[in-house]
Amino acid sequence: MATYPVGILFSRSGGYSRPAEQGYFGAAAAIADVNADTSYPFELAAYHVDPEGNADRYAALCRDLIRSTGAQHVVGCTTSWSRKEVIPVVEKLDALLWYPCVYEGFEVSDNLVYVAACANQHLVPLLDYIVPRFGARAFLIGSNYIWGWETNRIARDILHRSGGSVLGERYVPIGDEDICHLIEEIREKRPDFVLNNLIGPSSYAFLAAYRALGEEDEAFRPESCPVVSCNLCENETILLGEVAAGHYTVSSYFRSLASKENSLFAERMKAGNPGRVADAFFVQAYAAVIMIAEAIGRAGTDEAQAVLEDVRTHEIVTPLGPVKVDRATNHVSLGAHIGRARPDGDFDVVRQCESTIAPDPFLTATPLQRIYDRAAGARKLRVV
DSSP: OEEEEEEEEOOSSSTTHHHHHHHHHHHHHHHHHHHHOTTSSEEEEEEEEOOTTOHHHHHHHHHHHHHHHOOSEEEEOSSHHHHHHHHHHHHHHTOEEEEOSOOOOOOOOTTEEEOSOOGGGTHHHHHHHHHHHHOSEEEEEEESSHHHHHHHHHHHHHHHHTTOEEEEEEEEOTTOOOOHHHHHHHHHHOOSEEEEEOOTHHHHHHHHHHHHHHHHOGGGSTTTSOEEESSOOHHHHHHHGGGTTTOEEEESOOTTOSOHHHHHHHHHHHHHOTTOOOOHHHHHHHHHHHHHHHHHHHHSSOOHHHHHHHHHHSOEEETTEEEOBOTTTSBBOBOOEEEEEOTTSOEEEEEOOSSOBOOOTTOSSSOSSOSOHHHHTTOOOOOO
């Protein structure tokens, strides 16, 4: 029986190890499922390397991984910074990077498959839900790198074009937990909502401090001024508990999504490891491996461009739903569901997307001027 190597490139240690581990576990779970399924006439061999959250290590580790194992496919990277370090490597060696994390868009590569959402599939639907309900005066925060800069830039553009305003925009270094200055400025500016593009410990520290602010001043409780995110998943909200309760996230996947198929998948993943949560990052990495395996099965080879052509041609059933790679952009169509965090860390899905959203990574077909004015002007009164 043939065995095909698959690289797994996630930082299981370092400043954002908690979300990155979900990508690792998702890819590993899918490889185990493929190897246990006798309908596949081959096996996958996993080769994991850990850059330890150091962006400077990703390129060299990816290069060594591909050369030493012959892997044509690497599932990995969490941050946009690390992804951009790896792209030149897979392009030079003609391998495929399967990127399973939400990102800001404005990028295409023939050697990269984007399995998670870009801005028109996460940020735009999130603002479309939040602004009519809470108002169009935002405060933007983010980790000081590409994801934070670009996601806030797009949000600022949409809000300004749509009659809203940005009351402040602040950044902190990745992993920095000194966020008191953010809280004080938000207290002073009194926005309608906070868009949170922090990652890892910075995000957790901010949400804890914001919870304390809401206990002091009810104008900053979630029902009045929520924190909204595009990248906060169950694996993190379960850790945070009451701290994240009431705040909103947009995602292509929640384990509480109402469907028989999702319930079966979530229960199966939980049975395999009761202490682990199959959140969106987990599922997107899992889906990437299933796409690779299905394409190898049809193409009869793991050669990168043959696999890419197959996933551009065939729709593949995954826990995200049926997916096919867009030939023009190498992105997939995805749903954009809105969830409100519960005290137990799960999400109540307050808006379930009934149809997928086609990828538009350069926002060429997505109107940035949104119809918010009528609803935003009617936002509810708050006690101040």
